[in-house]
Amino acid sequence: KAGVTQTPRYLIKTRGQQVTLSCSPISGHRSVSWYQQTPGQGLQFLFEYFSETQRNKGNFPGRFSGRQFSNSRSEMNVSTLELGDSALYLCASSKRLAVADTQYFGPGTRLTVL
Amino acid sequence: AQSVTQPDIHITVSEGASLELRCNYSYGATPYLFWYVQSPGQGLQLLLKYFSGDTLVQGIKGFEAEFKRSQSSFNLRKPSVHWSDAAEYFCAVGEITGNQFYFGTGTSLTVIP
Numbered sequence: 001k002a003g004v005t006q007t008p009r010y011l012i013k014t015r016g017q018q019v020t021l022s023c024s025p026i027s028g029h030r031s032v033s034w035y036q037q038t039p040g041q042g043l044q045f046l047f048e049y050f051s052e053t054q055r056n057k058g059n060f061p062g063r064f065s066g067r068q069f070s071n072s073r074s075e076m077n078v079s080t081l082e083l084g085d086s087a088l089y090l091c092a093s094s095k096r097l098a099v100a101d102t103q104y105f106g107p108g109t110r111l112t113v114l
Numbered sequence: 115a116q117s118v119t120q121p122d123i124h125i126t127v128s129e130g131a132s133l134e135l136r137c138n139y140s141y142g143a144t145p146y147l148f149w150y151v152q153s154p155g156q157g158l159q160l161l162l163k164y165f166s167g168d169t170l171v172q173g174i175k176g177f178e179a180e181f182k183r184s185q186s187s188f189n190l191r192k193p194s195v196h197w198s199d200a201a202e203y204f205c206a207v208g209e210i211t212g213n214q215f216y217f218g219t220g221t222s223l224t225v226i227p
Contacts, residue, residue: 004157033215042219043158043204056214090157099146099208099215100165105157 002026004093004106012112018079021109025072025093031055032074033103034066037088046089049074050097078111086113116141118207120218127195128226135190135221137205146208147188149179152220153201161203164188175199200225 005024013019025032034046045058049068066076072093078085088110092103117140127133139145146165150158162173169181179190188205205218 035217043206043217045214045216048214058214092158099210102160102163103158103215105150105159107155107157 004091004104006089006091006106006109008109009107010110010112012114013081014114015081015083017081018077019081019111020075020077021089021091021111023074023076023091023093023106025074025091026104029093029095029104030072031094031097031101032068032072033092033094034074034076035090035092036060037090037108038086043090046076048097055097081113083113085111087111116207116209116216118205118216118218120203120205120221122221123219124222124224126224126226129197130194133190133192133195133199133223135203135205135223137188137190137218138186139188139205139207139216140186141207141209143210144183146210147179147181148206148208148215149173149177149188149190150204150206151175151201152204158204161190195223195225197225197227199223 007022031050033048035043037043047057052068063079068074088108090108092105094101094103119138148163149161152158164171164181202220204220207216
């Protein structure tokens with residue numbers, strides 16, 4: 001079956017703009033988690049959605065937000081972009097809430113903020 | 115607070131040699147432990163996981179890991195490395211109560227012929 005897909009794969013924005021990233025989970029998976037990956041910080045948890053509800057949120061400012069739709073697809077939004085937001089944004093899906101279940105990661109969206 | 119430490123930022127091994135990647139964690143209860151691998155331009159792939167039971171866990175691609183509670187470690191091993199194993203490896207702890215993952219900063223593996 002198809003894996004986790006993320007669109008777009010690459011994105012270039014300028015400071016102050018906003019951006020929306022999309023994640024389509026594996027069919028039948030109801031949990032979607034988002035991570036930010038940077039060379040200095042590694043992977044940092046952003047948030048997790050399950051059945052259209054945010055179940056957990058990492059330590060990121062309110063500029064970072066997300067949502068999940070009834071078909072389990074998820075979007076994350078970053079408003080008022082800063083240079084430090086340049087990163088690889090990874091999405092992962094699992095059948096249940098993530099910790100007890102195997103997460104399947106997408107290839108990521110590479111965001112560059114100029 | 116929970117944390118994961120991967121002391122080795124970068125490791126180079128010869129093809130056919132054995133490999134051990136270190137992972138130490140800080141977590142109050144019995145952790146859920148994971149090893150992931152990330153190839154260039156790819157997402158993360160689960161190699162293996164430990165929830166409970168036998169402390170030696172077998173994974174995909176010939177990898178294994180051993181949970182040592184007394185040392186708060188979960189080191190990844192492979193007896194004979196292949197050139198295709200060159201990648202970034204991440205150790206992670208799953209926090210049961212908060213349902214959240216904490217990842218180490220990764221170890222980059224280079225395999226030389």
